[in-house]
Amino acid sequence: MWRARIQQCLLDPLPNGLPPGWRMLLDGLGYTLVISVLAVALGVVLGTVLAVLRMSRRGWLRWPARLYADLIRGTPVLVQLFIVNFIVFASVQADKWLVATIAFGLNSAAYVSEIVRAGIQSVNPGQMDAARSLGMPGALAMREIILPQAFRNILPALGNEFVVLLKETSVVGFIGGMDLMRMGDIIRSMTYEAYVPLLSVAAIYLVLTLGLSALLQRLEGRLGWGRER
Amino acid sequence: MSLALHASVPAGPGPMVKIVDLHVKFGRHEVLKGIHLEVAPREVLSIVGPSGSGKSTLLHCVNRLQTAHRGHIWIEGVDILAPGVDVNRLRRKVGMVFQHFNLFENKTVLDNVILAPVKLGLLPRAAAVARGLDLLRQLGLAAKAQAWPHNLSGGQKQRVAIARALAMDPDLMLFDEPTSALDPEMVKDVLDAMKDLARGGMTMMVVTHEMGFAREVSNRMVFLDEGLIVEDAPPEWFFNRPQNPRTKAFLEKIL
Numbered sequence: 001m002w003r004a005r006i007q008q009c010l011l012d013p014l015p016n017g018l019p020p021g022w023r024m025l026l027d028g029l030g031y032t033l034v035i036s037v038l039a040v041a042l043g044v045v046l047g048t049v050l051a052v053l054r055m056s057r058r059g060w061l062r063w064p065a066r067l068y069a070d071l072i073r074g075t076p077v078l079v080q081l082f083i084v085n086f087i088v089f090a091s092v093q094a095d096k097w098l099v100a101t102i103a104f105g106l107n108s109a110a111y112v113s114e115i116v117r118a119g120i121q122s123v124n125p126g127q128m129d130a131a132r133s134l135g136m137p138g139a140l141a142m143r144e145i146i147l148p149q150a151f152r153n154i155l156p157a158l159g160n161e162f163v164v165l166l167k168e169t170s171v172v173g174f175i176g177g178m179d180l181m182r183m184g185d186i187i188r189s190m191t192y193e194a195y196v197p198l199l200s201v202a203a204i205y206l207v208l209t210l211g212l213s214a215l216l217q218r219l220e221g222r223l224g225w226g227r228e229r
Numbered sequence: 230m231s232l233a234l235h236a237s238v239p240a241g242p243g244p245m246v247k248i249v250d251l252h253v254k255f256g257r258h259e260v261l262k263g264i265h266l267e268v269a270p271r272e273v274l275s276i277v278g279p280s281g282s283g284k285s286t287l288l289h290c291v292n293r294l295q296t297a298h299r300g301h302i303w304i305e306g307v308d309i310l311a312p313g314v315d316v317n318r319l320r321r322k323v324g325m326v327f328q329h330f331n332l333f334e335n336k337t338v339l340d341n342v343i344l345a346p347v348k349l350g351l352l353p354r355a356a357a358v359a360r361g362l363d364l365l366r367q368l369g370l371a372a373k374a375q376a377w378p379h380n381l382s383g384g385q386k387q388r389v390a391i392a393r394a395l396a397m398d399p400d401l402m403l404f405d406e407p408t409s410a411l412d413p414e415m416v417k418d419v420l421d422a423m424k425d426l427a428r429g430g431m432t433m434m435v436v437t438h439e440m441g442f443a444r445e446v447s448n449r450m451v452f453l454d455e456g457l458i459v460e461d462a463p464p465e466w467f468f469n470r471p472q473n474p475r476t477k478a479f480l481e482k483i484l
Binding site: 124126127129130131132133134135136137140144145148149152 | 292294317318319320321323324325327329331332333334335336344345348349390393394397
């Protein structure tokens with residue numbers, strides 16, 4: 001009986017001229033990965049800028065960054081996704097994966113800015129003193145000394161952010177994005193069969209997140225200059 | 230701005246550092262209460278005093294890592310507290326060695342030494358590497374050029390820090406308790422490096438608890454107590470005939 005269900009859901013071509021389920025899930029997985037990777041990249045870049053702004057001595061640089069983080073963290077990501085899709089991109093024709101990437105990138109930036117801020121604060125202030133004592137401008141010291149050390153310290157937290165984001169992108173079906181979750185749901189509706197597609201989707205997410213955690217642990221050990229304390 | 234002015238300009242050597250009525254407050258607590266001090270070119274000045282007396286604060290004002298509340302500091306004739314002064318330009322000529330070394334943890338020893346000269350465009354990379362290796366060799370660290378700071382002993386770290394400061398070709402060197410964080414057997418290497426520097430004619434301001442070093446190497450000593458300089462004398466006078474009762478009390482405690 002299970003063999004027949006798997007055959008129907010994953011291996012045979014689906015009704016309405018759709019390809020077999022495994023093909024659909026693979027396509028969906030591709031979208032999920034593209035959206036997650038690009039969004040986290042956008043999040044790290046924007047989040048770092050926000051973090052540096054939030055630590056500025058100038059109030060007019062500090063408060064917009066702070067307001068942004070508060071707004072994003074205080075509203076559901078699904079609402080933000082809808083706002084980006086139906087308001088920001090209302091009159092612009094854009095692929096759903098791009099809309100989703102931007103929405104999740106903007107969302108992630110707020111959380112990453114908190115992480116980066118904590119990372120910058122974790123770097124010994126003596127490092128900045130030494131850089132400044134050599135006549136290095138603050139931005140140069142930040143780029144060469146402070147941020148590389150901050151990123152090493154926050155690598156686990158950033159990896160965790162990626163894992164969270166990977167799972168959160170499962171809502172892009174709401175705006176018509178064809179990600180892993182959405183594909184599983186299409187298979188479910190085509191076959192009237194819930195177990196195989198949904199458990200397959202869950203298993204794929206699980207493999208991704210666990211694999212990612214293992215990868216990050218290896219990467220962490222690779223950065224040789226790290227303090228041993 | 231003429232920070233490049235050297236002590237040997239025809240107008241006659243002015244002081245390397247001139248400090249007038251320097252005040253620093255931390256909140257409502259006044260740490261420096263009106264410091265007056267001149268340091269001549271090639272002079273080695275030791276600054277001693279009980280902890281909390283403001284020694285480190287004074288030193289940090291000289292390269293503006295600490296903001297002064299009131300007063301004036303001239304370095305090679307330039308008023309460094311004046312508005313609009315290019316503080317990064319000033320700092321290029323004022324090297325600093327810290328109590329806790331503060332080596333850049335994400336850079337190798339050699340990269341620590343050449344980073345600022347290269348990134349600030351003062352030397353082409355190849356020239357900076359050659360000079361960096363030369364400095365490391367002089368300080369007995371030639372074998373450590375490619376090592377990471379966390380693999381060095383404290384004494385080695387501090388000598389790298391000295392090399393890093395010297396790579397900027399400074400006119401003045403500030404030492405903030407350079408041996409206080411070292412194991413006793415490491416102290417000598419660092420002090421020897423500083424002696425070499427002093428013999429080479431470097432102008433130095435040294436906050437220290439090493440009375441032996443102060444006596445042997447410095448030309449002049451000041452005793453700081455509660456934010457004021459209360460004794461200012463050559464070492465032999467300072468140790469043998471201190472004038473101020475607080476200096477006497479301090480010396481009795483530590484010698």
